[in-house]
Amino acid sequence: MKKIKVTLDIVSEEIRIFYDYKKWHFLTINGVALEGDRLEVQWIFSRYETMDEIVMFYAECAYKDVIPSIVDTIPSAIISQRELVDMFGVEVEGSEKGLYLDADSTQSPLSGCSI
Amino acid sequence: MKKTINIPLGSQHISLLEPVRFKFECENEKIVGVDSDVGFVHRGVEKACTTRFKYDAVGYVVARVCGLCAITHSLSYTVAIEKLLNVEVTRKAKYLRILLLELDRVHSHMLCLSHTCESAGFEAMFMRIMGDRELIMEIQELVTGNRIQFDFISVGGVNRDVNHEVAKKILNNLDALKEKVLGYMDEFTNNWSLSLKFKGVGKLTLDDAYRFNAIGPLARASGLKIDVRNEIEYLPYGEIGYKMQTHSDGDINARNIVRLQEALNSIEMCANILAGVPEGEIVVKSKGKPNGESLVRFEAPRGELMYYVKGNATAMLDRVRIKTPTFSCIPAFSHVFLGSNYADAAAILASFDPCLSCTAK
Numbered sequence: 001m002k003k004i005k006v007t008l009d010i011v012s013e014e015i016r017i018f019y020d021y022k023k024w025h026f027l028t029i030n031g032v033a034l035e036g037d038r039l040e041v042q043w044i045f046s047r048y049e050t051m052d053e054i055v056m057f058y059a060e061c062a063y064k065d066v067i068p069s070i071v072d073t074i075p076s077a078i079i080s081q082r083e084l085v086d087m088f089g090v091e092v093e094g095s096e097k098g099l100y101l102d103a104d105s106t107q108s109p110l111s112g113c114s115i
Numbered sequence: 116m117k118k119t120i121n122i123p124l125g126s127q128h129i130s131l132l133e134p135v136r137f138k139f140e141c142e143n144e145k146i147v148g149v150d151s152d153v154g155f156v157h158r159g160v161e162k163a164c165t166t167r168f169k170y171d172a173v174g175y176v177v178a179r180v181c182g183l184c185a186i187t188h189s190l191s192y193t194v195a196i197e198k199l200l201n202v203e204v205t206r207k208a209k210y211l212r213i214l215l216l217e218l219d220r221v222h223s224h225m226l227c228l229s230h231t232c233e234s235a236g237f238e239a240m241f242m243r244i245m246g247d248r249e250l251i252m253e254i255q256e257l258v259t260g261n262r263i264q265f266d267f268i269s270v271g272g273v274n275r276d277v278n279h280e281v282a283k284k285i286l287n288n289l290d291a292l293k294e295k296v297l298g299y300m301d302e303f304t305n306n307w308s309l310s311l312k313f314k315g316v317g318k319l320t321l322d323d324a325y326r327f328n329a330i331g332p333l334a335r336a337s338g339l340k341i342d343v344r345n346e347i348e349y350l351p352y353g354e355i356g357y358k359m360q361t362h363s364d365g366d367i368n369a370r371n372i373v374r375l376q377e378a379l380n381s382i383e384m385c386a387n388i389l390a391g392v393p394e395g396e397i398v399v400k401s402k403g404k405p406n407g408e409s410l411v412r413f414e415a416p417r418g419e420l421m422y423y424v425k426g427n428a429t430a431m432l433d434r435v436r437i438k439t440p441t442f443s444c445i446p447a448f449s450h451v452f453l454g455s456n457y458a459d460a461a462a463i464l465a466s467f468d469p470c471l472s473c474t475a476k
Contacts, residue, residue, distance in 0.1 A: 021326055022325055026328045027412075027419075027421055027438060028421065030423055030436045033433075033434070044410070046412070049340055049341075049345065050346060051347065051348055053346075075326065075327065075446060076443070076446035076447065098154075100154035101154070109161075110161065
């Protein structure tokens with residue numbers, strides 16, 4: 001697996017440049033709680049018809065940061081973005097809460113944020 | 116502006132096996148807008164895996180994510196852990212793992228096909244397929260001790276061997292089932308209720324399959340060549356006769372045909388496995404605690420299943436992320452509904468073979 005470190009301000013553009021929809025399959029967006037009230041957000045891709053070729057863009061951020069959307073480039077990413085909002089209690093541009101939890105729920109089960 | 120009405124399908128509906136709600140905006144019979152709600156059975160499995168259970172028990176927890184593809188869940192998690200522990204399982208264990216994966220695929224596809232028949236009003240065919248499916252359920256019980264949700268996979272290998280008598284019984288049942296599936300192929304190709312009724316209905320084009328990142332039989336029925344069995348070296352699929360099955364029509368009929376072809380290929384692979392299971396141990400011992408991160412993918416009956424696991428050299432894991440096939444396909448599902456007739460919605464949904472238990476995990 002190839003990991004590419006990015007920052008939130010450039011991730012949408014980096015993925016837009018990288019993503020050829022007939023070459024790369026969008027797997028999902030993942031979140032991993034880090035120490036110190038921080039979060040690692042991962043955008044994961046695999047290459048069609050190629051053995052074990054996985055590319056992961058990742059960015060570290062604070063829970064209060066607004067995570068940019070990649071829906072303009074990958075329309076099907078909306079469901080992964082909404083899951084991230086529900087599970088980690090973060091804000092993702094253009095993605096509503098309420099996929100798994102109630103829209104007005106104050107919970108965020110996978111959040112490691114203590115504040 | 117034309118007048119539209121909103122018609123819900125679900126969360127409780129006679130054509131649904133599990134709770135999901137689609138809200139269709141319809142112009143007369145035509146669906147012009149779709150909103151989906153998939154979170155009715157969220158159980159917090161990912162959270163439980165990092166707070167309630169030690170890593171060596173999590174493999175048995177994730178098998179409960181889904182009754183139909185339990186084996187793929189437990190295998191994906193287990194292989195992710197084996198990578199972190201640097202465990203290399205024997206070739207025999209790999210062959211037995213594929214055997215169960217493919218048996219699981221056959222019975223899952225048969226369940227989907229039977230429900231497709233039910234949605235066409237062909238109840239007799241539904242009963243016939245569900246009855247024949249028992250041939251596979253018997254084998255699964257014989258090999259693992261349980262019909263579904265079997266705990267066959269363990270870190271380092273598998274929990275049970277397949278002896279000569281069991282292998283003989285499996286081959287007998289597979290031979291009988293192959294004849295049945297060839298019979299279904301004839302019905303699904305030539306019977307008006309199952310072929311012409313579904314041709315051109317619920318169509319996903321190849322370009323849209325790419326754009327919406329469709330996976331599994333849904334994608335392959337549109338001609339998109341995506342199958343994790345073709346993209347991983349971990350399991351020796353190349354040695355046992357795996358062939359990717361695709362179709363170009365992208366409609367309900369194409370999805371049925373792809374599932375039938377895959378069932379036949381899986382039966383052939385199982386027979387090949389039993390003809391050449393390597394000698395060796397079924398399990399090897401592992402040492403240490405998982406440390407670092409690993410990501411694995413396997414082809415579940417509905418498509419690509421991904422597990423991401425992060426360990427910290429203790430018995431409790433930092434993160435277990437489960438990305439299920441139906442979850443990935445929700446945007447493609449919504450797109451297929453657009454432009455379809457509301458009367459076809461239940462049949463289209465059945466042809467997707469959605470698993471909400473997996474999706475909401």
